[in-house]
Amino acid sequence: MDKVVHFEVAADDLDRARKFYEDVFGWQMMHVPEVDYTMITTVEVDEQQMPREPGAINGGMYKRGTPGEPTSIVIGVPSIDEHLQKVQAAGGSVAEAKQEVPDMGYSARFRDTEGNLVGLWEDLPR
Numbered sequence: 001m002d003k004v005v006h007f008e009v010a011a012d013d014l015d016r017a018r019k020f021y022e023d024v025f026g027w028q029m030m031h032v033p034e035v036d037y038t039m040i041t042t043v044e045v046d047e048q049q050m051p052r053e054p055g056a057i058n059g060g061m062y063k064r065g066t067p068g069e070p071t072s073i074v075i076g077v078p079s080i081d082e083h084l085q086k087v088q089a090a091g092g093s094v095a096e097a098k099q100e101v102p103d104m105g106y107s108a109r110f111r112d113t114e115g116n117l118v119g120l121w122e123d124l125p126r
Contacts, residue, residue, distance in 0.1 A: 002083075005121055006074035007040075007059035014038065014063060021061075029061070037062050072109070074119035080108045083120055087112075098122075 011017035018029045018038060028041040038061040043051045051058060059074075077083045080098045087110045088094065095117055096109040106122040 002075050002077050004057060004073045005076035006057055006119065007071065008074060008119060009040070009059065009061040009071045010064040010069040011061055012064050014061065017061060070117060072117045072119050074107070074121050076121045076123070078122065080106050080120050080122045084108060084110065 009017065009021070014031075014036075018031070021027045021040065022029055025042070030039045030041070031037075032039065040059040040061055042058050043053045043056040045058065046052055084094050084098070091113045093111050094108070095111050096107075098106050098108045100106055103124070105124045108120045110118055110120065112118060
């Protein structure tokens with residue numbers, strides 16, 4: 001069974017959204033200007049930046065690409081290529097093709113049969 005490993009918040013105003021989640025929930029924000037992405041830490045992490053608390057996940061924030069683009073979940077899978085084929089066979093569609101996240105893994109996004117935008121994550125082999 002594949003599990004939710006990450007979440008992503010789409011924001012119109014990144015500074016405003018970062019401040020909101022810091023103030024309301026105490027989450028830590030680390031903006032990565034090279035990719036215009038903010039890493040969100042919701043729980044303490046270990047040396048590999050993985051949550052120490054079983055079942056907990058951290059997330060990220062990015063500039064909203066289209067009006068109404070929602071926050072999404074990211075599901076960890078062993079093979080994005082295989083899962084994108086499964087998505088299409090089950091009636092979903094590829095929203096963003098597989099792309100490398102240097103030194104970390106690969107990401108992609110799809111739309112399910114209800115139009116929901118969902119992310120996929122594949123770790124680099126260790």
